[in-house]
Amino acid sequence: MVSRFNTRILLAFLHDLTAAGLAWLVAYWLRFNLSIPAEYWPSALSTLAWVMPLQALAFWRFGLYRGIWRFASLPDLRRILFAVGVAALLIPLALFMFQIKAIVPRSVLVLDPILLLLIMGGSRLTYRAWKEHRFGALATEREPVIILGAGGAAASLVRELAQSREWRVVGLLDDMPTKQGRDLYGVPVLGKLDSLARHAEKLNVQHAVIAMPSTSHSVRRHAAQICADAGIAALTVPAFDDLASGKVTVSALRKIELDDLLGRDPVQLDDAGLQQLIHNQVVMVSGAGGSIGSELCRQIARFQPKLLILFEMSEFALYKIEQEFNTEFPDVHILCAIGDVKHAAVIDSLLSQHQPSVIFHAAAYKHVPLMEQSNAWQAMRNNVLGTYMLAHAAQRHGVAKFVLISTDKAVNPTNVMGASKRLAEMVCQSLHAAPTDTSRTRFVAVRFGNVLGSSGSVIPKFQEQIAHGGPITVTHPDITRYFMSIPEACQLVLQAGLMGDGGEIFVLDMGEPVKIADLARDMIKLSGFSENDIKIVYSGLRPGEKLYEELLADDEHTLTTPHPKLRIAQARTVEDAWLSQALIWLTQEHIVSEAEVKQMLKKWVPEYTTQT
Known part of the structure; x- marks a missing residue:
């Protein structure tokens, strides 16, 4: 490849050198009306020994061989003009200073650069036109x-x-x-x-x-x-x-793609502030192998942390994000740690050894129907107890900021998953309200709706159903959801994490809700089909599912922030005794039934209602 490149440069240089000699002789030829007298031939030929090297030097010094002829454009012509112009000044100066005994008409000194510019520029543009197939079929x-x-x-x-x-x-x-x-x-x-x-x-x-x-x-x-x-x-x-x-x-x-149809205007980030928050700091992301956690890691990598701790329970998910970082972000120092957020000893060891300044807590069980019945107790332990274990450890080890990834399903929840995330918010509220003597960790929660393409979302499911020829199953013709892209959601999480002073629940501007049925129709069109090819069928609401999600509870209001896509929810305060009672219940050794889980949720989350 290198030899081919050098050959092309050599051929281009030889072309220009030949053009220099030809332009000089043609200038004489034109000066004497297309017939050079015999007495001028010796001067024309002998001066070539000065003209060609001087012009070649100018060509090289002005970088005429850094460009590619196929993409010749105005900057290339400008370089040729400067090189030819400088050579046109050097030639008479050199002939005078070295007292060259040759007869060079003044008109030749004028005609030569004009001809040379036409030959060199014309040949490049002709070559480009030929490569662009302007000539031929x-x-x-x-x-x-x-x-x-x-x-x-x-x-x-x-x-x-x-x-x-x-x-x-x-x-x-x-x-x-x-x-x-x-x-x-x-x-x-x-x-x-x-x-x-x-x-x-x-x-x-x-x-x-x-x-x-x-x-x-x-x-x-x-x-x-x-x-x-x-x-x-x-x-x-x-x-x-x-x-x-x-x-x-x-x-x-x-x-x-679907992002182009449901996408939103770009997020304006406070890059300077995020640089101060993340650059050369130790940052930890729990659930780093998930759709949100992995994108958070990518966004954080842009700001060059001193160390990025990828904490994940799934070995395969952690392996995937590790391989991606080795390829895409080789300069970012990462630590891949397998563990469960409920395992206090593992968390204590990590935080004690590496002393992160910021933790983004994205680890959670989030699939509504799966968490609703037989897995209700596991959803509570992972989403609530897991949040407490990590947040309390952060407080003990002096972590400056703890950012919880929450959800719009935590608002007036009708399912165990949403209610468990509301309890996770309450855990952070309680800990922030009771700082220790040695640490004042600032706890921030961020709520947002569905993200396009996240694991467990409808997008991958619809894609798979279309690939199999349909039908697409939608639970209800009127069901709506808020959507944003994963990168946008994670950018806003970072921005909220930067802005939070502690105790806030940030609500993202999710735009207008989208009907899932309309989403299905868009995906059918994008796949090149019509509804005659791929049918849409309605299967009925699933356990714990409601027709529409909310970003605020009935008793919540919002405060504006300096960022147009972030607001602060004024959530109700948490009772002081609540957390200790919840921890006693959550650390029971035996499995708690679904009915008991829902009974306790009604006690702790008054806005929680079960579907009949």
């Missing part, structure tokens, strides 16, 4: 595509797809009237977005690219809907943050 063999949007991303995409062997841009669509009827790098802006079906049929287009990464998600969703209605397969460019960071180029096209 290959252009018609590529798949025609229409781009939705005519802004900066679309312009970059038109340029980059000009070199593609797969796609050929035949038009653009944009709702801005001033752009319609114009050309973008030779490609016409045909009309508005909603004219896609008409232009696609006329131009025999089967694919459209949504190239509007910086617009709001509602605009991108509208564009995706236009593609679906027109029967056109929709692609999209990478997210604006990825483009801005240089991770990917705009031509890295991908299929439209």
Whole structure:
């Protein structure tokens, strides 16, 4: 590969050296009306020994061989212009200083750089045009595509797809009237977005690219809907943050995903504050192998902690996140620790040895139907007792901040899982209200709804059902849920963890609730099917499931925060004696029945109601 690269540089250099000699001689030829007199030939040839080395030196010094001819553009032409211009000044200076006895007409000194610029620039652009298939039949063999949007991303995409062997841009669509009827790098802006079906049929287009990464998600969703209605397969460019960071180029096209339809505007993080919270600090994440825990670890890794402790009960989940970090974040020092949050000795050993300054507690049992009946006692012990064990250990070992990952199901819960998470919040409230003499750990809880693609969510289930040809099962036609992406949820958890002074329950702005049936229809469309191909059937509400979730209880209100997507719930206070009573009950040796669990939940969580 290296030898091939060096060969290309050598060929480019020899081309330019030949162009330098040719331009010098042609300048003489033009000066004397296409016939160089015999007495001028010796001067023309002898001065080449000075002209060619000086120009070659200028070419090299101005970096003409760092670029690739296939992607020759204005910056390359600018470098050629500077190199030729400097050489044009050096040549007469050198001939004068070294008193070269040669006859060089002044017009030759003017014509030479002009000719050289035309030859060098023209050859590069010709080569690029040839590689872009502008000459020959290959252009018609590529798949025609229409781009939705005519802004900066679309312009970059038109340029980059000009070199593609797969796609050929035949038009653009944009709702801005001033752009319609114009050309973008030779490609016409045909009309508005909603004219896609008409232009696609006329131009025999089967694919459209949504190239509007910086617009709001509602605009991108509208564009995706236009593609679906027109029967056109929709692609999209990478997210604006990825483009801005240089991770990917705009031509890295991908299929439209559910995040694009239900996605929200980007989260604005206090990077400076998070840098202070995490950078060069020891940070611990419990449940690090889960969907939320693993994404939290990825987000934390961006801020370069001194040590990131990955605490996880599942050996396989821990192995997976370890392998990912070894590949994706090799510079981040991690410690993979297997253990149960209910095991006090293991937790004490970890905290004593490594002294984390921040703990994010994501370990929990969260699947509502599984936790509702035969596993109710295990849900209580893991979600409530496990939270106490880790939080109390954090308090004893002087951890500065403890962040609990809670859920909207903790609000007016109708199931054991939601009620157990409300009790976990109450554990943190109690501990924060009773700091020890040696430690003032700040306890913060963060509530949010469903996240797209998390383990146990409806998304993987629907994907599997579509892959098997359907039907998709939805429990009720009117059931709704709040949704956000896993990265957004974790970014807001970090932001809440930074902002929390202790004792707060942060509520995330989840946007508008989404009907699960509509979600199923979107997924069917994204998979290239219709409801005639994949049926939707309704199976009835499951144990502990309610039609809609809430982010606030009836007796709760919220306070605003400086961040537009975070509010603070004013939850009811917790009785002082409650925690000690709960611990006695939770540490019983025998298995507690489902009926007794629900009876105690009604006592401790007055807003908890069981479904009949």
